Amino acid sequence: MLSLILPGLSKAQSGGPPGAPARPVLFTNFRLFDGKSSTLRDGLSMSIDGNRIGHIGTGPAASTDATLTIDCGGRVIMPGLIDMHWHALLAALPVQTVLQADMGLVYLAASAEAERTLLRGFTTIRDVGGPAFVLQQAIDGGMISGPRIYPSGPMITTTGGHGDFRALADVPRTGGQLSRLEKEGGFAIADTEDEVRLRVREQFLQGATQVKLVGCGGVSTPRSPLDMLTFTEPQLRAAVETASDWGSYVLVHAYTPEAVQRSVSAGAQCVEHGHLMDDKTAALLAKNGTWLSTQPFVNENDAGELTGTSLEKFREVIAGTDTMFKLARKHGVKTAFGTDLIFSPALAQRQGVMLTHMARWYSSGEVLKMATAINGQLLSLSGKRNPYPGKLGVLEEDAYADLLLVDGNPLDNLDLLASPDKNLRIVMKDGRFYKNTLAV
Known part of the structure; x- marks a missing residue:
């Protein structure tokens, strides 16, 4: 019975989970909390390669016409x-x-x-x-x-x-x-x-x-x-x-x-x-x-x-x-x-x-x-x-692309995470967007 219930439920809730982005994703103009340091890093770009973090680095971001580039407006990206x-x-x-x-x-x-x-x-x-x-x-x-x-x-x-x-x-x-x-x-x-x-x-x-x-x-x-x-x-x-x-x-x-x-x-x-x-x-x-x-x-x-x-x-x-x-x-x-x-x-x-x-x-x-x-x-x-052998809880190259874009700095104000509806602009898991309120 459950095999019949669950597919129907996903459609009733939200049209089913989203698929992976149709093209590569590049995040720019963000501050990074990587899960390991107590400080933020600026001036970075981050690419998503399938369900993993592809590259995090400084300097000009490598992108093509096929890349979905997301300007984060100076907000904080952190691990899920x-x-x-x-x-x-x-x-x-x-x-x-x-x-x-x-x-x-x-x-x-x-x-x-x-x-x-x-x-x-x-x-x-x-x-x-x-x-x-x-x-x-x-x-x-x-x-x-x-x-x-x-x-x-x-x-x-x-x-x-x-x-x-x-x-x-x-x-x-x-x-x-x-x-x-x-x-x-x-x-x-x-x-x-x-x-x-x-x-x-x-x-x-x-x-x-x-x-x-x-x-x-x-x-x-x-x-x-x-x-x-x-x-x-x-x-x-x-x-x-x-x-x-x-x-x-x-x-x-x-x-x-x-x-x-x-x-x-x-x-x-x-x-x-x-x-x-x-x-x-x-x-x-x-x-x-x-x-x-x-x-x-x-x-x-x-x-x-x-x-x-x-x-x-x-x-x-x-x-x-x-x-x-x-x-x-x-x-x-x-x-x-x-x-x-x-x-x-x-x-x-x-x-x-x-x-x-x-x-x-x-x-x-x-x-x-x-x-x-x-x-x-x-x-x-x-x-x-462990069914998920990639790195979890960190944002570094080859870690799982599980991340949040926070409207504000949670290192200064933890209360931001108590109101996720208001303060989480992006929720990504496994390289897939489950929430994205930014205009792209």
């Missing part, structure tokens, strides 16, 4: 943004709809949200929980518009862990029968080392670029307190070893010191969240070179419509955010930026706003480097499972 913690199938619908609706509706909503995500300037996302494989295939196949997706597949959890959204009527499991949500790829449950290896292999079989395990409780799962622990260290290590066999890595959902430390001890290369960690835990992350992929939750506006115990847990996360970032800076922890905005299309629109929150702890240049080149470094851990 990268969100390291996104749930492509969970962002656009309320939680009860996701849990109860037919998957056809979930995919329809996700495809519409994917286009909005791209137009907000996020040209790449790492999906950290959900059956995003079909969405990725539809985007890469040109059926719909959306960001590049690094899919993890369903988050792997234990019985009663974060992500176990089964109705109590489905417990206990008998005869190995899976609940509807497990069959549809919402989550996967494993309670032994052998089950962990099986679940990890299943995700790579479907095309995962990395896999996600749940190391403790979570906010949105009402019956999983934040302080609970899920997998044992040997179970986590089984996942890490299996992912390594596939040439990739494991990321672990962990808020508390105990969950983070257990993940690091098991060899996980990336920890998600970490908001409740202490000084000892931050030092351990730094010593082991483990990535911290986290989100700047600063107030309840970043949560959507949480209630009850979920709201109480989110307030606990908010209370730890400032300390977490200060500890990460103190110890030099490798830190990546993500948003984790779920279950609300209104909340999803705050991706750029979340980026501006980072100014509490980092300079604008540091924030933009984190959301571009540094996040690109973390994506490269997918190794042999």
Whole structure:
């Protein structure tokens, strides 16, 4: 059914994704933020060769009558943004709809949200929980518009862990029968080392670029307190070893010191969240070179419509955010930026706003480097499972042509990226224009 839905949807949204430009593109008269430097470069021209950056240089621009030359009017060109913690199938619908609706509706909503995500300037996302494989295939196949997706597949959890959204009527499991949500790829449950290896292999079989395990409780799962622990260290290590066999890595959902430390001890290369960690835990992350992929939750506006115990847990996360970032800076922890905005299309629109929150702890240049080149470094851990082998998050020769033209200087004013409709004049991904408001 989905193969029939998605082509029709792309036409209904916007006439389908645009094709590659009919002729070579040359950008002139711009200021360049390349993703690596905290300063801008002037006096450059940049050509696009297919889906890659062709040439960046000074002096007269090489062009022909066949070249599409775009005068950027002195505006800033920067790499497309990268969100390291996104749930492509969970962002656009309320939680009860996701849990109860037919998957056809979930995919329809996700495809519409994917286009909005791209137009907000996020040209790449790492999906950290959900059956995003079909969405990725539809985007890469040109059926719909959306960001590049690094899919993890369903988050792997234990019985009663974060992500176990089964109705109590489905417990206990008998005869190995899976609940509807497990069959549809919402989550996967494993309670032994052998089950962990099986679940990890299943995700790579479907095309995962990395896999996600749940190391403790979570906010949105009402019956999983934040302080609970899920997998044992040997179970986590089984996942890490299996992912390594596939040439990739494991990321672990962990808020508390105990969950983070257990993940690091098991060899996980990336920890998600970490908001409740202490000084000892931050030092351990730094010593082991483990990535911290986290989100700047600063107030309840970043949560959507949480209630009850979920709201109480989110307030606990908010209370730890400032300390977490200060500890990460103190110890030099490798830190990546993500948003984790779920279950609300209104909340999803705050991706750029979340980026501006980072100014509490980092300079604008540091924030933009984190959301571009540094996040690109973390994506490269997918190794042999990386479906996009070109450079992401940087603007240099032979990097992917994912770029934004900003009306203003985001190094001086991060708030420009909080209003993408107004301030992004061009959105290009893979050498294709998805937005271009300049007269050409």
